[in-house]
Amino acid sequence: MENNQEISGIAYLVATGIVLILLLIGVVIIYASYARQRILRQQLALKEKETKHQEELINNTILVLEDERSRFAKDLHDDIGSLFSALRLQVNQIDIQSDAKVKEAVFASSDLIDSGMRRMRQIAHNVAPPDLQMFGLPDILETYCDKQSTPKLELSFSYQHPYRKMGDIEELAIYRITQELCNNSTRHAQASKIRIELHQTPANTIYTYSDNGKGFDFAAVYKNPKSGLGLRNIVARVHHIHGTVNWNTHPNAGFSVQINLPV
Amino acid sequence: MWQKILEDFSTYPTFVFIFLIPACMLGIYHWKRLPQIYQWFVAFLWFDLSIETGSRVWRYIIDKHNNLPLLHLYTLGELVIWLFIYRLLIGAGYLQKYFWWILGVLSVLVVSNTIWLQPLHTYNSYAKTLVQLVIILLGLQYEFSFVDSDPAQRTDKSLLWVNRGVLLYYAGTLFIFMFSQYAVATWQQGYQQLWHFNLILNIMLHLNILIALWKTTRKYQASPT
Numbered sequence: 413m414e415n416n417q418e419i420s421g422i423a424y425l426v427a428t429g430i431v432l433i434l435l436l437i438g439v440v441i442i443y444a445s446y447a448r449q450r451i452l453r454q455q456l457a458l459k460e461k462e463t464k465h466q467e468e469l470i471n472n473t474i475l476v477l478e479d480e481r482s483r484f485a486k487d488l489h490d491d492i493g494s495l496f497s498a499l500r501l502q503v504n505q506i507d508i509q510s511d512a513k514v515k516e517a518v519f520a521s522s523d524l525i526d527s528g529m530r531r532m533r534q535i536a537h538n539v540a541p542p543d544l545q546m547f548g549l550p551d552i553l554e555t556y557c558d559k560q561s562t563p564k565l566e567l568s569f570s571y572q573h574p575y576r577k578m579g580d581i582e583e584l585a586i587y588r589i590t591q592e593l594c595n596n597s598t599r600h601a602q603a604s605k606i607r608i609e610l611h612q613t614p615a616n617t618i619y620t621y622s623d624n625g626k627g628f629d630f631a632a633v634y635k636n637p638k639s640g641l642g643l644r645n646i647v648a649r650v651h652h653i654h655g656t657v658n659w660n661t662h663p664n665a666g667f668s669v670q671i672n673l674p675v
Numbered sequence: 676m677w678q679k680i681l682e683d684f685s686t687y688p689t690f691v692f693i694f695l696i697p698a699c700m701l702g703i704y705h706w707k708r709l710p711q712i713y714q715w716f717v718a719f720l721w722f723d724l725s726i727e728t729g730s731r732v733w734r735y736i737i738d739k740h741n742n743l744p745l746l747h748l749y750t751l752g753e754l755v756i757w758l759f760i761y762r763l764l765i766g767a768g769y770l771q772k773y774f775w776w777i778l779g780v781l782s783v784l785v786v787s788n789t790i791w792l793q794p795l796h797t798y799n800s801y802a803k804t805l806v807q808l809v810i811i812l813l814g815l816q817y818e819f820s821f822v823d824s825d826p827a828q829r830t831d832k833s834l835l836w837v838n839r840g841v842l843l844y845y846a847g848t849l850f851i852f853m854f855s856q857y858a859v860a861t862w863q864q865g866y867q868q869l870w871h872f873n874l875i876l877n878i879m880l881h882l883n884i885l886i887a888l889w890k891t892t893r894k895y896q897a898s899p900t
Binding site (some may be wrong): 422425430433437599 | 842849861
């Protein structure tokens with residue numbers, strides 16, 4: 413009888429001990445999980461705040477940069493342009509009947525001045541941000557393609573009607589990316605055909621750029637601190653507007669890139 | 676005799692082998708590619724497998740009625756292995772600083788218990804309880820150190836789940852081993868039920884280690900060298 417009481421006492425003690433300690437461990441694990449989740453949420457919130465701040469900084473930098481470009485283009489057009497105009501007037505007033513050599517020099521100078529003015533207007537136009545609000549990205553890209561096309565380089569642009577306007581920052585980024593890509597295609601890839609497409613779905617805007625140039629080893633160029641700068645700038649711009657970018661290029665196999673921008 | 680050993684292996688307390696043997700094999704197969712912490716887990720598994728197997732063989736070769744000397748050996752072995760594991764898990768701190776002192780003092784206590792208090796053929800409940808308490812405290816410390824650690828370092832959640840398995844096993848069996856010496860004299864039949872509970876928790880611990888090992892080996896297979 414006494415032995416049975418002793419046994420039930422031990423059983424009770426052991427069972428209670430097991431239950432209590434397991435409960436305690438359970439509570440500790442749940443508390444630790446909860447604390448971990450809370451810290452994680454706080455860190456995420458902080459990171460989001462930092463990211464937002466960074467984005468604002470980048471936005472402001474881009475705005476300042478575009479303002480500066482606009483001012484530079486205006487100065488170039490107004491100041492240097494008027495100087496060129498005055499110079500041409502002066503040159504035109506030279507009496508070209510007097511001497512054949514003078515006549516030749518005047519014509520040559522006049523040609524140089526015209527060429528300088530054209531080049532200056534081109535630079536001013538490239539540097540100045542396009543008026544996206546007035547014309548919209550499709551018109552701007554169409555005009556850009558027309559202007560850049562030469563007998564040796566065929567640029568084509570197509571887009572899906574009706575075009576759903578994106579934000580100014582997104583459209584400006586696409587325009588600048590197009591400039592960078594065209595520059596690469598003509599300077600490095602020796603492309604003769606460039607194709608630009610703008611396609612929209614309810615959820616995204618898909619920008620596709622391709623050329624028939626000589627292509628390149630993307631990984632090697634991208635990692636190179638000097639040659640990969642333009643590509644890395646494009647990636648930075650795409651990330652800034654929350655897009656994704658897919659590159660497709662190999663040596664002697666042309667080049668294409670697709671940028672996907674969520675609505 | 677061998678037939679009896681095989682019969683013993685076929686009883687349900689040997690269910691733990693279902694998880695233990697694959698985990699041991701997996702660990703030894705991927706040994707070289709495993710991070711150091713997982714190599715210690717594999718060491719623990721092989722030690723466990725040796726003791727589990729030895730305890731069954733012991734009964735038929737050395738002593739039919741008592742294989743408790745292996746429990747004394749197991750207690751010392753698990754103390755050493757888990758201390759090394761938590762030294763790696765917890766990293767800097769008092770454990771790192773006084774590691775050899777802690778290991779030395781606790782080992783001396785465990786061995787002293789066997790020599791002077793609870794001899795080889797009895798339950799070593801004092802030493803076992805001490806070792807379990809140490810492992811529980813280290814497990815709790817790791818659980819909380821995981822809270823404060825940098826998120827970038829918290830990529831291996833398998834380790835956390837192994838730690839939870841350790842906490843549940845050692846906490847759940849603390850009282851079973853604590854009263855084992857006393858209960859064996861008075862309540863042997865009823866205490867068998869509690870050993871089954873010990874078995875369930877032991878299986879959970881080994882299952883956690885097996886899953887962690889499996890996930891780690893898959894991760895190392897998937898990533899390029």
